[in-house]
Amino acid sequence: MTGLPDWMRPPREEGWFAEDLDRLPEAPRHTELIDGALIFMMSPQRSWHGRLVTTLTTTLMAQVPAGFEVEREMTIRLDARNRPEPDLLLTDLSYDPDRTWYAPEAVKLVVEVVSPESAHRDRIVKLRKYAEAGIPHYWRIENEDGAPAVHVFELEEPAGAYAPAGIFRGTLRRPVPFEISLDLDKLTPPRRS
Known part of the structure; x- marks a missing residue:
């Protein structure tokens, strides 16, 4: 996981939890959490x-x-x-x-x-x-x-x-x-x- 910004690294071994989203100001707008995985809406909106x-x-x-x-x-x-x-x-x-x-x-x-x-x-x-x-x-x-x-x-x-x-x-x-x-x-x- 080298080369990733620090905020993209899960805060614990179990991964991400719902409350973590409020502590990710660097995350792209429209970031979701699905089954503990961050989902970024990175493609251009039509x-x-x-x-x-x-x-x-x-x-x-x-x-x-x-x-x-x-x-x-x-x-x-x-x-x-x-x-x-x-x-x-x-x-x-x-x-x-x-x-x-x-x-x-x-x-x-x-x-x-x-x-x-x-x-x-x-x-x-x-x-x-x-x-x-x-x-x-x-x-x-x-x-x-x-x-x-x-x-x-x-x-x-x-x-x-x-x-x-x-x-x-x-x-x-x-x-x-x-x-x-x-x-x-x-x-x-x-x-x-």
């Missing part, structure tokens, strides 16, 4: 992804009822070895400017926008981990020829796993976690030829 997350954030903020907050790019401390950073989350906690993470019981919805480098984590790993942590709603947004397709999942509590609740294109209307109505075609600008 414009489609950034625009979609920004527009979805502002659209949900305009619809969110009192008692809920929309947060962008904040980690969730699922357990001692897992602290993923979804693109967006909905919480029932009040705004705290010093907060660096959320507990899963405070998170009502997680949204992941799939990128080529995050596809496996978003489709498989995080789907399972968020369900096991008891987060009631998960949306995975895929890019279908420049248009968003939202794969919606709801937690089936007895099984502790997500059940598919639909794939939405064009329009998304959901009664949970609050009354949501989205024109999906307006979340990203149309492609120009």
Whole structure:
């Protein structure tokens, strides 16, 4: 492990723990912890992804009822070895400017926008981990020829796993976690030829 900056060396033989993320100011922005391994979002973000997350954030903020907050790019401390950073989350906690993470019981919805480098984590790993942590709603947004397709999942509590609740294109209307109505075609600008 020569040639690595000191901050990249695990602080103990067992590797990284969730609280270690708060002590890594040199780490790249958007660093996650998955199964004790640091995951760096090092590839360049695509414009489609950034625009979609920004527009979805502002659209949900305009619809969110009192008692809920929309947060962008904040980690969730699922357990001692897992602290993923979804693109967006909905919480029932009040705004705290010093907060660096959320507990899963405070998170009502997680949204992941799939990128080529995050596809496996978003489709498989995080789907399972968020369900096991008891987060009631998960949306995975895929890019279908420049248009968003939202794969919606709801937690089936007895099984502790997500059940598919639909794939939405064009329009998304959901009664949970609050009354949501989205024109999906307006979340990203149309492609120009």
